[in-house]
Amino acid sequence: ESEVPSCIARKVSQYSCQRKTTLNNYNKKFTDAFEIMAENYEFKENEIFCLEFLRAASLLKYLPFPVTRMKDIQGLPCIGDQVRDVIEEIIEEGESSRVKEVLNDERYKAFKQFTSVFGVGVKTSEKWYRMGLRTVEELKADKTLKLSKMQKAGFLYYEDLVSCVSKAEADAVTLIVKNTVSTFLPDALVTITGGFRRGKKMGHDIDFLITNPGPREDDELLHKVVDLWKKQGLLLYCDIIESTFVEEQLPSRKVDAMDNFQKCFTILKLYQPGVDNSSYNTSKKSDMAEIKDWKAIRVDLVITPFEQYAYALLGWTGSREFGRDLRRYASHERKMILDNHGLYDRRKRIFLKAGSEEEIFAHLGLDYVEPWERNA
Ligand code: ATP
Ligand code: MN
Ligand code: MN
Numbered sequence: 001e002s003e004v005p006s007c008i009a010r011k012v013s014q015y016s017c018q019r020k021t022t023l024n025n026y027n028k029k030f031t032d033a034f035e036i037m038a039e040n041y042e043f044k045e046n047e048i049f050c051l052e053f054l055r056a057a058s059l060l061k062y063l064p065f066p067v068t069r070m071k072d073i074q075g076l077p078c079i080g081d082q083v084r085d086v087i088e089e090i091i092e093e094g095e096s097s098r099v100k101e102v103l104n105d106e107r108y109k110a111f112k113q114f115t116s117v118f119g120v121g122v123k124t125s126e127k128w129y130r131m132g133l134r135t136v137e138e139l140k141a142d143k144t145l146k147l148s149k150m151q152k153a154g155f156l157y158y159e160d161l162v163s164c165v166s167k168a169e170a171d172a173v174t175l176i177v178k179n180t181v182s183t184f185l186p187d188a189l190v191t192i193t194g195g196f197r198r199g200k201k202m203g204h205d206i207d208f209l210i211t212n213p214g215p216r217e218d219d220e221l222l223h224k225v226v227d228l229w230k231k232q233g234l235l236l237y238c239d240i241i242e243s244t245f246v247e248e249q250l251p252s253r254k255v256d257a258m259d260n261f262q263k264c265f266t267i268l269k270l271y272q273p274g275v276d277n278s279s280y281n282t283s284k285k286s287d288m289a290e291i292k293d294w295k296a297i298r299v300d301l302v303i304t305p306f307e308q309y310a311y312a313l314l315g316w317t318g319s320r321e322f323g324r325d326l327r328r329y330a331s332h333e334r335k336m337i338l339d340n341h342g343l344y345d346r347r348k349r350i351f352l353k354a355g356s357e358e359e360i361f362a363h364l365g366l367d368y369v370e371p372w373e374r375n376a
Helices: 030-042 045-060 079-094 097-104 106-114 124-131 136-141 149-156 158-162 168-184 221-231 280-281 306-317 319-336 357-363
Strands: 187-192 206-211 234-241 262-271 294-304 337-339 344-345 350-352
Touching: 030 045, 030 079, 030 097, 030 106, 030 124, 045 079, 045 319, 079 097, 079 221, 097 106, 106 124, 106 136, 136 149, 149 158, 149 234, 158 294, 168 187, 168 206, 168 221, 168 262, 168 294, 206 306, 221 262, 221 294, 294 306, 306 319, 319 337
Parallel strands: 206 294
Antiparallel strands: 187 206, 234 262, 262 294, 337 344, 344 350
């Protein structure tokens, strides 16, 4: 019935940038399991095994049918032995004992909680775990922990930040960002990127790319924007990273390239239209607890020179897996180096200019993949 004919299986690319992956996932049962395995390996800083499971998850998200027999995955790329074992157990038993072990693992459970705090990564989690800490409640109660400004904000707004951002909230924040930017640079382009550009209905943050068509960008723009929000009482946290871009520098060859654009990681106060405090203000306010009529939302702002905008847009739209495979494809299949700033052809020794994402795919000899098909 639904067996992949081997002629089709052989055609499936190992690179997710040569596949169209929508949000319509027929194999969530498997991909959720793989993502737990990958996360556990990330916590153990085992990048190879982590990537093995992430790549397998991407592949199964792409398959246009649910996997029900081992035959269904015959001949497909990205399925290593570990992955095959997990698939086999889920097919036969309905669940994987290895995944269950991970979910019950003390270290995994603690790291999962710690890394859910904004500003806390694997390194910090490792330190706190060794100190015997296990839960977010224990972290909050421990007044001796030395916290960064970012982590302090992470604990202060913890409940809001772990509850995901909805599409409606993303739309509301988009209006705020566009309005504020246009008061300083009326011609600036503001584009939502990240998961929301790929059509996701939920996200952990909202990502925006800003560029100014014309001679050059304004180094002061991000500062002006956050200063205004501060004045309006909307800014709960902000960390501006200044640009470190050097002209003529070869693109970064790292797999997970952080770029050199000026950017700003913020937490904004978004007033919730549904909650109304006004009636309380008129009556006996003193003995009424204030109702919180806002939600803390993580917002990333990135500003790029106009010539690099297409590359930045491609990089910031993700998914992370899709971007990783684009860069891997460029270097392994085309002898080119791709990052969020540009594309360098090592044979011709030139940077390839692009005014749109379509042109970048064309430079790489790839069929164009729409943003909503990049959910690898
Ligand atoms: P989510 O819904 O969880 O936010 P997302 O796909 O939007 O999912 P993000 O972590 O917001 O995930 O990242 C969006 C894209 O931007 C990813 O493809 C990632 O590679 C890229 N990205 C994130 N942070 C940086 C950074 N500091 N430098 C360069 N690129 C980044
Ligand atoms: Mn995002
Ligand atoms: Mn982000």
